[in-house]
Amino acid sequence: MIVTTAGTMFELVQALNDGAEQLRKRTANSISLDAGCELFIAFVTLFPHESDSFAGLKTELIKQGRKYAAEALSYREKIAQLALGFIKDDSILTHSYSRVVMKALLHAHKTKRISVYVTEARPRGLGLKTHAVLTAAGIPCTVVLDSAVAYVMDQVDFVLVGSEAVVESGGLINAVGSNQMAIIAKAAHKPFYALAESYKFHRLFPLSQYDLPTHTANILSFPSLPVQGTASSAEVAPTEAHNTSQAEKAIDFPVQRTMTPEQIAQNPDVDYTRPDLISLVFSDVGILTPEGVSQYLVGMFAG
Numbered sequence: 001m002i003v004t005t006a007g008t009m010f011e012l013v014q015a016l017n018d019g020a021e022q023l024r025k026r027t028a029n030s031i032s033l034d035a036g037c038e039l040f041i042a043f044v045t046l047f048p049h050e051s052d053s054f055a056g057l058k059t060e061l062i063k064q065g066r067k068y069a070a071e072a073l074s075y076r077e078k079i080a081q082l083a084l085g086f087i088k089d090d091s092i093l094t095h096s097y098s099r100v101v102m103k104a105l106l107h108a109h110k111t112k113r114i115s116v117y118v119t120e121a122r123p124r125g126l127g128l129k130t131h132a133v134l135t136a137a138g139i140p141c142t143v144v145l146d147s148a149v150a151y152v153m154d155q156v157d158f159v160l161v162g163s164e165a166v167v168e169s170g171g172l173i174n175a176v177g178s179n180q181m182a183i184i185a186k187a188a189h190k191p192f193y194a195l196a197e198s199y200k201f202h203r204l205f206p207l208s209q210y211d212l213p214t215h216t217a218n219i220l221s222f223p224s225l226p227v228q229g230t231a232s233s234a235e236v237a238p239t240e241a242h243n244t245s246q247a248e249k250a251i252d253f254p255v256q257r258t259m260t261p262e263q264i265a266q267n268p269d270v271d272y273t274r275p276d277l278i279s280l281v282f283s284d285v286g287i288l289t290p291e292g293v294s295q296y297l298v299g300m301f302a303g
Helices: 009-025 032-045 054-072 073-084 098-109 127-136 146-155 179-187 235-252 261-265 290-301
Strands: 093-094 116-117 142-143 158-161 166-167 172-175 192-195 269-274 278-284 285-286
Touching: 009 032, 009 054, 009 116, 032 166, 073 098, 073 278, 093 098, 093 146, 098 127, 098 158, 116 146, 127 142, 142 146, 142 285, 146 179, 158 179, 172 261, 179 192, 179 269, 261 269, 261 290
Parallel strands: 093 116, 093 158, 116 142, 158 192, 192 278
Antiparallel strands: 166 172, 172 269, 278 285
């Protein structure tokens, strides 16, 4: 732990921002981290105090911060308890691997007869981890291809996913594939539930996938084609015919079966799910509608 030498509130907030920036540089996907850091800095600046000195204020902040960190360890258990009331003897579809979802499913297994479909969640394949843990716990679990979500949707009672962040619009940022799962669930009239610890509530307001802080110009970009030189108008038709012939011949050649690391790197890690696709958000602060998340965030950062 680093003890700051800040002598004013301005210096303390600057030190916290610098520390948050150092953490971001060490994290590939910093969305959840950003949400937690933003919340802690808001807590520091809005914290009511009656300390006689700034040193006394810092001591009290450290005390309260440690208390909050200790309480945060129980959040997943609270969420699991809240979700239990919505889980019957159901078939559930989940996505990738989420610690809070695992807590809810394992908790439900104690009193319910549940079965779980989980997406493989390429490219990292974290759905296989979910499958292994649930199977070891005695929960019937089947791995589903990411491209088979629509196929399996009629077999499930609802969808249950975790979160990287729940944003101010009430929308969800989560492992890529969550958005298409929510769209299919909406079309099939199946509830789509998100589980999120309140420290993942984030004051972002994305309107599309391209507003996410993780989006870069490299994501889903097209590679540059080699320059073949400038052809005259008389040469255009034969060249096109030649290229078509080559493309047709390529069908008979052995083709690449898996994506290369370079191709994977051009794909997003997370996506954004609109609030109108989300049925409810289960959090340690209660069961909220997407609109309720917005109201909670406004009240929290207003002090």
